[in-house]
Amino acid sequence: MSIKETLQKDLTEAIRGRNEITSGTIRMVLTAITNEEVAGKEARVLSDEEVITVLSREAKKRREAAEAFETAGRTDKAALEKSEGEVIAKYLPAQLSEADIAAIIAEAIASTGAQGPGDMGKVMGAVKPKIAGKADGGVVSALVKAALNK
Numbered sequence: 634m635s636i637k638e639t640l641q642k643d644l645t646e647a648i649r650g651r652n653e654i655t656s657g658t659i660r661m662v663l664t665a666i667t668n669e670e671v672a673g674k675e676a677r678v679l680s681d682e683e684v685i686t687v688l689s690r691e692a693k694k695r696r697e698a699a700e701a702f703e704t705a706g707r708t709d710k711a712a713l714e715k716s717e718g719e720v721i722a723k724y725l726p727a728q729l730s731e732a733d734i735a736a737i738i739a740e741a742i743a744s745t746g747a748q749g750p751g752d753m754g755k756v757m758g759a760v761k762p763k764i765a766g767k768a769d770g771g772v773v774s775a776l777v778k779a780a781l782n783k
Contacts, residue, residue, distance in 0.1 A: 636684045636724055637666060654713070660722040662691055683726060685766035692721045695770065729768045731776065737763050738773075738780050750781050 640659055647656035666687050670679055679687070695718035700717050702711035729737075737742075741759035745752065764773055 634680050636688075637663070640724065641665075654716050656722050658717040661717075662688060662721060665691055682765065688721055688725050689766045692718055692725060695721065703755075726767050729764060731772070734764065734768055734773055734776055735780070738777055742780060745783060746775070750778065753777055753781055756781065 640663055644656060644659040645661065647659060658762050666679060666684055669683070669687050670676055695714045699711045699714035699718065702708070702714060737760055738756065741747075741756050741763075745755040745759050747753075756775065760773060760777065
């Protein structure tokens with residue numbers, strides 16, 4: 634069963650169970666997936682990897698919104714965004730720890746022969762496919778930058 638089919642099945646269950654946060658969040662995610670499918674010159678069906686990319690983007694939006702609401706003192710809205718993020722996280726692959734990311738980065742630096750900060754693009758190009766959907770890009774970028782500045 635694809636991730637999209639799982640989302641649709643879980644949406645039906647959430648509606649039946651009258652779980653408003655889960656059903657609303659899954660609806661938003663399915664809308665984002667549909668928008669991605671119809672974007673471009675012709676409609677297509679997204680693969681599970683592409684669906685994970687959309688889910689990662691939506692989860693990042695929720696994290697950033699929660700931080701913004703907390704900064705503004707709106708803890709009620711921040712809690713809602715966090716709970717939506719938790720619903721989305723159920724459909725994402727397990728997130729890598731910083732140690733795992735650092736090991737992948739070290740391997741990429743060795744394989745690309747990167748020498749310093751100027752080679753960040755090479756390293757990120759090698760790392761991205763291995764961590765797609767499993768880690769926040771900002772964290773990975775910061776770790777790559779730190780590793781190359783040593």
